[in-house]
Amino acid sequence: MEGVILASSSCDTEKEIICAPENVLELFKFEEAWFSIGPFDWTRTVFLMFLATGIAMLLLYLGLRGRRIVPTKFGVAIESLVAFVKDDIAKGIIGPQGVRYTPYLLAVFMLVLVGNLFEVTPLINFPITSSMALPLIISVLTWIIFVWVGFAKNGISYLTGIIWPRSVPLALRPLVGLIELVSTFVLRPITLAVRLFANMVAGHLMLTLLLASGIIFIGEFNLRSIIGVPWFVFGLGIFVFEIVVAVLQAYIITLLSAVYVQTSVNPDH
Amino acid sequence: MTPEAAELLKGAIALVGYGLAAVGPGIGIGIVVGNAIQAMARQPEAAGMARTTMFLGIAFTEALALIGFVLFFIA
Numbered sequence: 001m002e003g004v005i006l007a008s009s010s011c012d013t014e015k016e017i018i019c020a021p022e023n024v025l026e027l028f029k030f031e032e033a034w035f036s037i038g039p040f041d042w043t044r045t046v047f048l049m050f051l052a053t054g055i056a057m058l059l060l061y062l063g064l065r066g067r068r069i070v071p072t073k074f075g076v077a078i079e080s081l082v083a084f085v086k087d088d089i090a091k092g093i094i095g096p097q098g099v100r101y102t103p104y105l106l107a108v109f110m111l112v113l114v115g116n117l118f119e120v121t122p123l124i125n126f127p128i129t130s131s132m133a134l135p136l137i138i139s140v141l142t143w144i145i146f147v148w149v150g151f152a153k154n155g156i157s158y159l160t161g162i163i164w165p166r167s168v169p170l171a172l173r174p175l176v177g178l179i180e181l182v183s184t185f186v187l188r189p190i191t192l193a194v195r196l197f198a199n200m201v202a203g204h205l206m207l208t209l210l211l212a213s214g215i216i217f218i219g220e221f222n223l224r225s226i227i228g229v230p231w232f233v234f235g236l237g238i239f240v241f242e243i244v245v246a247v248l249q250a251y252i253i254t255l256l257s258a259v260y261v262q263t264s265v266n267p268d269h
Numbered sequence: 270m271t272p273e274a275a276e277l278l279k280g281a282i283a284l285v286g287y288g289l290a291a292v293g294p295g296i297g298i299g300i301v302v303g304n305a306i307q308a309m310a311r312q313p314e315a316a317g318m319a320r321t322t323m324f325l326g327i328a329f330t331e332a333l334a335l336i337g338f339v340l341f342f343i344a
Binding site: 088092093191194195197198199201202248251252255256259 | 321324325328331332335336338339342
């Protein structure tokens, strides 16, 4: 039992009420490399990232290959997913020219959706978005895109529009400009990454602690097993809630990427 | 103060800090969702737009609580 569940590595069921790991980080680190290619270690996390990419690409390929007049049920499901990103997010937020950014938004949406749903997939049970690398790379890519688009569409007036906002009274312009400068170029990418990361960390932590504690306490088969029952039931309730959170966070990171690009395409709005 | 006691105290203070960080966003999300529901009830045909904007508002408001949550683990 102790080898299976990391959270239980030092759980004294006589004293503790919940089996917390000594170090929270050990729930999110898989140190032992399966094999190494040069300096790159191939750990479980890396494998899961490649697996998520492969699943996302396979879903799109299988759903959209061989288009026919009456598509299959699977094809309709994938098509509605693509249409949701294209029509509701890209066109709905950015406007008619948002179609250009659909490939990026769709890639982010599919990768984050599959990666988040790994949290509640049996035998995987690890959301790859709960290691900071993936959300950070996505938010840095979004940052590069919206800064690039802002300067390409508006020239230097993109920067001056942020530092010296014309719609604000003259006395307040330096203050508002400073706040806008920091929030646009520093806080946006940080909060975009931290939002996804923290949600997934919280979910994974809660699921591991509750379900592992429940299983260990019930497995003791003594009077203290009664403590394990509410932990386990509560954990199952959180499990359903985490499915909603996984889908919602994939939607929100795509939506916010679109909103940030939109502020660069039409800075006046 | 012994090092163990200091460690325990640090954890407790971090926990209180996270609790304080969660108060503001909790109130904020309540206001956002409440007003979105009011907008949907008054104008059901604009419910889709209100829902999208509601999620945006929640995402922006929630950021502070999440930063508090991360700081709780870093501390």
